[in-house]
Amino acid sequence: MTGTAAPAPERTFAVVVGIERYAAGPDWDLPGPAGDALRFRSWLLRLGVPEQNILLHLNPLTGSDVPYRPADHATLRQLVVSGLHPLRGEALWVWWGGHGVLDRAERLRLFCEDATTADKRNLDLDSMRRTLASDALPGFGRQIWIVDACQTFEEEYGFQHTLPAETLPVGRRVQSHHQTLLLAATRGQRATNDPVRGTGLFSASVLEALDSRCGPVGGGARQWPDPEALFGDVQQRVERLRAERRTDQLPMMWLYAPQRSEHPAPPTPATAPPRAAVGMANAPGQPMERLIGALLAYPMMTDPEERQAIIMELGEATRTVERMRRHTKPRTDLIGIVRALSEAPGELWLLHAAVTLLDDDEQRAVALEAAVHACAGPRPAG
Numbered sequence: 001m002t003g004t005a006a007p008a009p010e011r012t013f014a015v016v017v018g019i020e021r022y023a024a025g026p027d028w029d030l031p032g033p034a035g036d037a038l039r040f041r042s043w044l045l046r047l048g049v050p051e052q053n054i055l056l057h058l059n060p061l062t063g064s065d066v067p068y069r070p071a072d073h074a075t076l077r078q079l080v081v082s083g084l085h086p087l088r089g090e091a092l093w094v095w096w097g098g099h100g101v102l103d104r105a106e107r108l109r110l111f112c113e114d115a116t117t118a119d120k121r122n123l124d125l126d127s128m129r130r131t132l133a134s135d136a137l138p139g140f141g142r143q144i145w146i147v148d149a150c151q152t153f154e155e156e157y158g159f160q161h162t163l164p165a166e167t168l169p170v171g172r173r174v175q176s177h178h179q180t181l182l183l184a185a186t187r188g189q190r191a192t193n194d195p196v197r198g199t200g201l202f203s204a205s206v207l208e209a210l211d212s213r214c215g216p217v218g219g220g221a222r223q224w225p226d227p228e229a230l231f232g233d234v235q236q237r238v239e240r241l242r243a244e245r246r247t248d249q250l251p252m253m254w255l256y257a258p259q260r261s262e263h264p265a266p267p268t269p270a271t272a273p274p275r276a277a278v279g280m281a282n283a284p285g286q287p288m289e290r291l292i293g294a295l296l297a298y299p300m301m302t303d304p305e306e307r308q309a310i311i312m313e314l315g316e317a318t319r320t321v322e323r324m325r326r327h328t329k330p331r332t333d334l335i336g337i338v339r340a341l342s343e344a345p346g347e348l349w350l351l352h353a354a355v356t357l358l359d360d361d362e363q364r365a366v367a368l369e370a371a372v373h374a375c376a377g378p379r380p381a382g
Helices: 033-046 073-083 125-132 201-213 227-243 287-296 304-312 316-323 330-341 347-358 362-376
Strands: 003-005 012-019 054-059 091-097 100-102 108-111 122-124 142-148 178-183 223-225 252-257 260-262
Touching (some): 012 033, 054 073, 223 227, 287 362
Parallel strands (some): 012 054
Antiparallel strands (some): 003 223, 100 108, 178 252
16 A cells, blocks of 8 residues: 555554444434444554554443443543643544534534434534644644544434534644545435444445555555545445445545645446445435335334244245344344345345235235335346
């Protein structure tokens, strides 16, 4: 990988955030970001970055053997505004995984763990970046930010309460910081999460790219990654996921340097948009959202045992799905089931047959058939 000599590991620091659970309640649960954050931490440790240089802030759905700090608004705000100032280093990684939304002013807001439906506590990504591009953070001329969060429009959610807004304090402008931000999705898009594997598809792509491109070079030395080459690698990996109909997101890159500031437009994809973009949720009207809605219309879908009974009707071809642990949330469970069945042609039609066998309501069956057809194409012959 093209790059410059890496700074000494002891002069490399990282802010690593992964939020899976929110004060807003279980409807906001997002399995994946904490695990992705821990995998990124492991990658940094393999590169020799001291453990004390990795500032880990999590709120996982399950326990963690690794000590971590909270990811509430006050803690993260303090870290950005003043907590990093005493550190002395050359390179900074910022990794953030969790829920996000693009507000009406076109600013990406990243929700903190203490966000509630009435008080959606968040940090403004661009405001954070500006703070850490000023002399509020001496040194740290090389910064790579990796943000796996949605950029869906605020108005899509019909929030009853407005988003709290805050601009963080900024120090004096300097001419030494080079910042590259890699974002999971472009304007208006969701960042796909795979609840079965417990990972964000963008995060997984970044980690794979880092593993393949940032290993040791001659004499055991390591290179600091060329952010643009890294982004190109990630784009190719995500494009393959698009071709497999696992997502429709297009990653973005923002560049900020003393003589350069760019938001390059995402390239026109080489493949057609997928029929089924699978994640924690999908944009209204997309085939996957239509299919999940048609399945949720069946009363039996609210019961994990009934969902397992449906799976048992699918036969030998779907033993992997049968072994999946049933999630307590019907929607999350169904996304995982559909995601797994989508990998083999015709298996979504097996799901249709099993559901309609156990519930013969004609109106629901018509809606389900149309939804499966939109996702999987015509019913296989025979």
